[in-house]
Amino acid sequence: MEFAPSAADALRRAAEVRDPSLILILSDVNMPGMSGLDMLPKVRADYPHVPVIMITAYGDAETRRKAIERGAHALLTKPIDFALLRQEIDTRLEQAA
Numbered sequence: 001m002e003f004a005p006s007a008a009d010a011l012r013r014a015a016e017v018r019d020p021s022l023i024l025i026l027s028d029v030n031m032p033g034m035s036g037l038d039m040l041p042k043v044r045a046d047y048p049h050v051p052v053i054m055i056t057a058y059g060d061a062e063t064r065r066k067a068i069e070r071g072a073h074a075l076l077t078k079p080i081d082f083a084l085l086r087q088e089i090d091t092r093l094e095q096a097a
Helices: 008-017 038-045 061-069 082-096
Strands: 026-028 054-057 072-077
Touching: 008 026, 008 038, 026 038, 026 061, 038 054, 038 061, 054 061, 054 082, 072 082
Parallel strands: 026 054, 054 072
Antiparallel strands: none
């Protein structure tokens, strides 16, 4: 498991992965420098097989639409329901397998 403090750092770390160990990306929508919504098309272009789950404090319809349109597999709102997060992770990993 890797943690990145920004979208740019996450993209750099993902590019360094040389094996199939990149199996899921969990990202906040609001991050310094580049939003998770702006990061999504880059992730989809470089890692189309890797599911992305987005998290946001702003679960409005427009944010949800943008996230799904740009390639997120799910959008969860804060405060995080950890049982739902676990279910989403398990579902995405099963689909990717």
